[in-house]
Amino acid sequence: MNSLSSQVAIVGLGATEFSKDSGRTEIRLATEAVLAALADAGIDPAEVDGLCTYSVDNNPEREVFRQIGGKELKFFARTPEGGGAACAPFLHGMMAIATGVANVVVVYRAMNERSWYRFGAGMQGKEADPFFETTNFGYYIPHGLVSPASWVAMSAQRYMHEFGATSEDLGRIAVAARDFAATNPKAFFYGKPITLEDHQNSRWIAEPLRLLDCCQESDGAVAMVLVSREYAKKLKQTPVFLKAAAQGTYEDQQMMTSYYRGSITGLPEAGLVARQLWQMSGLSPKDVQTAVIYDHFTPFVLPQLEEYGFAGRGEAKYFIREGRHARGGDLPINTHGGQLGEAYIHGMNGVAEAVRQVRGDAVNQVKGVKNALVTAGTGVPTSGLIVGQD
Amino acid sequence: MSEQHSDWMAEARALIGHEYGRIYAWDAVNQPMIRQWCEALGVSNPLYLDGERARARFGAHVAPPTMLQAWVLAGIKGEFPAGSATDNPYQVLQIIERNGYASVVAVNSEQEYFRYLREGDRLSFTSQIESVSEEKTTGLGTGFFVTQLLNFFDQDDNKVGQMRFRLFKFRPAAVREKPALPARPQPGISDENRFFWDGLKAKKLLIQRCSACGTLRNPPGPACPSCHSMASDHVEASGKGTIYSYSVVHHPALPGLPQPNPVGLIELEEGVRLVAGLVGVATDNIRIGAPVALEFLDCANDLVLPVFRPLGGAA
Secondary structure, eight states: OOTTTTSEEEEEEEEOOOBSOOSSOHHHHHHHHHHHHHHHHTOOGGGOOEEEEETTOSSOHHHHHHHTTOOOOOEEEEEOSGGGGTTHHHHHHHHHHHTTSOSOEEEEEEEETTTTOOGGGOSOSOOOOSSHHHHHHTTTGGGTOOSHHHHHHHHHHHHHHHHOOOHHHHHHHHHHHHHHHHTOTTSTTTTOOOOHHHHHHSOEEETTEEGGGBOOOOEEEEEEEEEEHHHHHTSSSOOEEEEEEEEEOOTTOOSSOOTTSSOOSSOHHHHHHHHHHHHHHOOOGGGOSEEEOOOSBGGGHHHHHHHTTSSOTTOHHHHHHTTTTSTTSSSOBOTTOHHHHTOOSTTHHHHHHHHHHHHTOOTTOOTTOSEEEEEOOSSSSEEEEEEEOO | OOGGGHHHHHHHHTTTTOOEEEEEOSSOOOHHHHHHHHHHHTOOOHHHHOHHHHHHHHSSOBOOGGGGGGGGOOOTTSOOOTTOOOOOTTHHHHHHHHTTOOEEEEEEEEEEESSOOBTTOOOEEEEEEEEEOOOEEOSSEEEEEEEEEEEEEOTTSOEEEEEEEEEEEEEEOOOOOOOOOOOOOOOOOOTTTHHHHHHHHTTOOEEEEETTTOOEESSOOSSOTTTOOOOEEEEEOOSEEEEEEEEEEOSSOOTTSOSSEEEEEEEETTSOEEEEEEOSSOTTOOOTTOEEEEEEEEETTTEEEEEEEEOSSOO
């Protein structure tokens, strides 16, 4: 166990509603969520001295800080790689608090991803400049491989070819997520479960991905408040301890196009995160009762289950076929409905669900949750965390 | 003229020499219009712009001779002054058009001037069809050269100039258009990877090679991850490979791309992989492991892409 483990706790949780059109600015969404999280924690916004978010978030720390009436901001850090960042701001917050750099760190993600722009449209109309990212996209976009779904598809096809996973297996992931969403009033797909047949009948996006293998595009914001173990004892909420958090980038890593590794069926960057999480927390896969497995697209749920140690290499399909991930299974995943069913807030809503599961007030509460695992965006440099009771 | 033209062409030819008009000028020849015309066309000859010089020589302001037709053009609404004739000088063209020669192009115009036009001259003109050629075929198509003769008169009915205006009234040749090249999203090109894109333009697929240790790598980059040398050259790929993975992309549908669009992750026999479009295969018949051969796809904006065609059916 690492000295960082459980030194910092999540003591406040705030979110806006999730929608396809928030009807307000992203900076307002961010401010609403941050203020709600601080209110949930019972902390005066003037105490905030750290803010962490994703590099792709459009809301500057300085402006969020201004809006909440902040006084002295001593720590702010961003993490690149889109949804791969999801758990990294918690690692950064942990380190800042544990080292005394900051006392109250708020992590936030706010976006009008559906109403203002759409990641699903992919890389279109990009100017052909010589910057690295543009030259790198140049090996994909002229061939029409412009969208995240298409980048994932290339890896997924090979995974399915090598291990015999099927489109139905992907469908079982989507069906379970939509089942949880159906009973989550905050989910966009509340009351709208799907069947495996619905999944199989949904149109192709980028084979082998069908429409129902892809997460939604959403507007919304989520924020959480981090403080030290000592400070947490004085607050009204039962603290949810950060038992571990980690980041990972692995050999020959690209942004969703790591097609040049010896094998492209695994997610070794996720494996790297997993090893750190288990090491830092002193826990093992059998010690978590529920997990939020990043589900921007269903296919990468399978190798994540393998990388985090819930299934052997290539065997996640059995885990899924046995329904172990679904309601009533021994490791229910994405109990909020996931990004397939609740909303796509770039993984931050998944961290929120893990916090609720540990607090014991999740809408689809799993019995006896002591620890919950959260993973972040896949196919990219990624991150993960484990939250739990003391 | 071929026989099948004879009836209507005889009708057209009967109109040759018929006089149409007369049409009057809206304005007398005047200095403001001369100045504006010279300014618009960049004419700086003081003869037209310096009234004293023209008066000394001609006793009046004079107009550039090439303004001849400008004085008698219709107004902005296509109308001529009261008293102008309203007959139709283009009957011949309409007859030809009715018989299948819908297109028209102006061929040339010749003007002759009999005296300088002076300030105050009031012009008018008449016109006639002077000739209709035999049927001719040019690069544009097949049809008839029609020559119109316009005669210009002053207020005393003296002829001051004339103009021959020649048209080609034709049926367009069947145009064999080259199919437009597909417009693909453009890659970013830097000093690091220019060789790759230039190689494709020369119909070569080039693989970067470390100059120090010989390791091949794709996509290109500045350093060799194996030995850290920054020196590199490249080798030409044989073009043989296999499908390592693939996707058939349906959404988003983009202009210039097949719909749906099969894209492969190709493992070249040299051992490196690259992403490229798949051609010549049904989208439901793509197989991982299938051997493929390199081809080149010419795209718009001077872009050439590698594409791969599966060989001899499924693997």
